[in-house]
Amino acid sequence: MAWLAVSGVVLVIAAGAVALLRWRRRDQEFVGVTPGVVPAPGQPRRVRRVRGGQEWKGPVAVAFAPPAGIGPAVAGTVVDGKVDGRDLAAMLVDLSLRGFFTLEPLSGDGTKGRAKDGSAKSDWLFVRNQNPPREPVSPAERRMLDAVFSHGDQVPLSTLKDNLGLSLREAQIDLYREMIDRGWYRKHPRSRSAWTTLFGILMLIVTAVLAGGAYSVYARDDDPYLFALPVATLVASVLLFTLGRGRSARTAEGTAARIQTLGFERYLATAEADQIRYEEAAGLFTRYLPFAIVFGLADRWAKVVGDALRQGRLERGLDNLEYASDLTSMGMDAISLIGDVGQGIGALIDLGGDIDVGLLDISDAFESFTSSASDLFDSADGCSDGCDGCDGCDLGCIDF
Template sequence: MGTALSSAGVLAKWGIPGAAVAAICVLVGLGQSAGAQPTLPSDPKPPSSVPSLKPPGKPSLDPSMLNPPKSRSAGAPLPGGVKPLLPESINIALKLERDGSLSVSEQIFVQARKSMTRRAPLRIKAGDEQDRVFTVRDVRVSGNATTEIAGDEFVIRVGEGATTIRYKVDGAVTDLDGRQEVRWQVASGWDTKVRFLRASFIAPERPRSVSCLAGAFGTDSKCGVALTDESQVLRVEQEGLPVGERVDLTVELPARTVGANARFDDIGTAGAFGLTTASGVGLGALVLALVGGFMLLWLARGRDARALATDVGPVELLMTGDGGRVAFASPDGVLPGQVGTVVDERVDVSDVAATVVDLAVRNYLFIRETGQGEWALVRRNPPDASLTDYERTVYRQLLGDAAEVPVTGLRVDLGAVRDAMYTDVVSREWFARRPDHDRSLWSIVGVLLAFLGVVATVVLALTVGNALLGLALVVGGLGLALGARMMPARTRRGSVLVQQVRGLLSYLRATDASTIPAVDREMVLSRSLPYAVVLGEVEGWVRRFADLDTSADGTPGIYWYETGSPAEFPARFAAFLMALDRALGGAQPPR
């Protein structure tokens, strides 16, 4: 193949020597008898199925070919029919060896201060359930270029000047019925338009037929020139090959010409789920994303969880006023319903129940036992400006226009209550957005991602393979949908409130009722009780006031709860909370 790339061979065949031979033949003809006509060698007729153009001359490395004179237009033929070798031009020599390997030599010409990159696919579709796989080895570079095998691609990066790259290809030869077929994409995946491509192919036997396609993958447009000359060398020319398009050469040879080495990979359902470089990278990225996401989630939520679970010293929430009187003051005036919503980022029935108890403690409602296991909520004072919007919503949902409503007859629209409570905590900048909306948004994104993953899995399994990438999307989407339920939405201000709740918990767990003046115990018990309700500390908190004297403040009984015996209050109140939770949990909005 060396002579196929020399300028001497070109001129020997088509240039000055050819003209000299013609002149000698004319002189000899003058001495022959009249009627004797001398003949010159003629080109073989190409098959009718391929373009009938003049065979390309063998490429030359003469500097004048790389930089043609300005007097000649770019791309114009040189004397003798040889085209100039312009920048972004490629010469390729292919030689089929006896062992079935394909020796390739590529000469690439790149303009100064420019570069070209080729990503040649080493796996191409060979049917509905098969891929044809090629292997490139023994790569040698002479000039300004680098090469690498990146997954299923042979990557060539070429800098300015003339560069020669030689390599061998395995997998190009297939045994078919009574013949052999050689296939290789002599050009593909270039990131620059190839101005002119010239290729030659030689094999131990003369080709029986040739198919040369040029253009985008999947098209069947033919190359500019593809024919065999009298020396049995197949020559190909293609001008103006656009970015990313290919020249795909298939040559048919007699049976057993060389050793067959074609390799085909099954891409059916089983093969589609095989671990490849691409699917491995995708799965690795998924694992990193999942681990990183859940680590961030754990760090964001774990801080507050550890704060609530850590035992700390008591925080003083009892304020001593004039005359030694003691009163309870919540941190920053936060209300029980607000505490529950900020801590678990949800409006629960317990948050509403704690608000009901707080309204009673603050003399807006009165809780009356009406029978064994039956209670009623009684209007005591109308809602005023001292109540927040969500408290007024709870009040109206409980009583409406009625003066008294049995607990079993409550008809509460919890949707309206939730809207009001979420609006309240967002307005106080404990949340940037409604936490339920944040969770819903991420859940929807996760479900959509999982659905797209299912679609991608099916499409990849039926086409190019690497279906594990689709499964990775499914797993990632499901992980996002599940993680959305724990997605934090608190602001820094909200996290500070959670830290303050830790002090509230320690207060409820450690306060000694005997240290509180007897006259103030009922009030401290009552004002702290809604917070005990929302934080699940009712039993322990009430037990600390088991010896409560409800008449010590000058009035008999608990002022906001009517019961037969003060000693029975802990058990009666626990039963009331259970009934209230059932009523709120099963309540239907009013018709």
């Protein structure tokens, strides 16, 4: 019976260790303030672990803009704690709309336009802007720009797979590093918690030794309780392998940023045309489209903005020329950066055409690019989560 008691102690310790690990991997949150708000300087900064799961699952207030100073790739990363191909593709869409390069659809034979069978295009041509905007870019954005144009000023997307793997990994690491630099995580968001794995392996070795010893003694004493301890250590190792590992926890600041980002996602998912001012609609479309792509809301966002522009045009009684002038002054000419899809503002409204139809074409084109680029990025050599086997990763990829 003593073996049963010892085995019970082992299981209790293992269960307690797993429970403690899972509690420590819960995100932190601020107490005493509205969810998503960071206490102002001088205010108490009381912090606790979130309730009911590993991350915040409570109600989220609508935010009419993304958290200050973050791009779509950062927004996608703080929501799920992972940099994937779609986040990186949305970053490129954002850089294109900001004027660093243009995107031109290519057909299957490398020429501009649709494929010969009329199907949607799957390849894209990056064309560097020789007079890019003078605005700061993040380390991840700079690395992506340098990687895309490392072999010239006009580069097909399909040619990037073979030489972009390391750059993609480095861009991922830059984004993870940004999570830490902003104070949203204390260590790499995809930390592997390697010490729990090592301890689990050690427990398996102990199990094998105990099982061998128990079998030897059982052959003499015929005591079945001898096997209780190796069974207990085996269960303990399984618990550590399956439940003991997990992601890094967000700080309270990281939870606030995630809630703000989810609030902005909610805005894109629920916005109505009458909530958008006519004078701001075009600028909001191009500025928020990369975020809508990250959240899977591009078509809805295009329709809402198109409705807002059409309503504003009808209320003002504008003819085509006046309408085109308004759109140009609002920055809508940025949509012409998509090559043969955005053929200029005039083409979108010519012969009474609806602007929302043109914007849907634009969002569909960018969504098509995002799909092609994210598939390529996810399959590129070395592009996983910026952690496994990465050279020079100093952000706690392995958490001892």
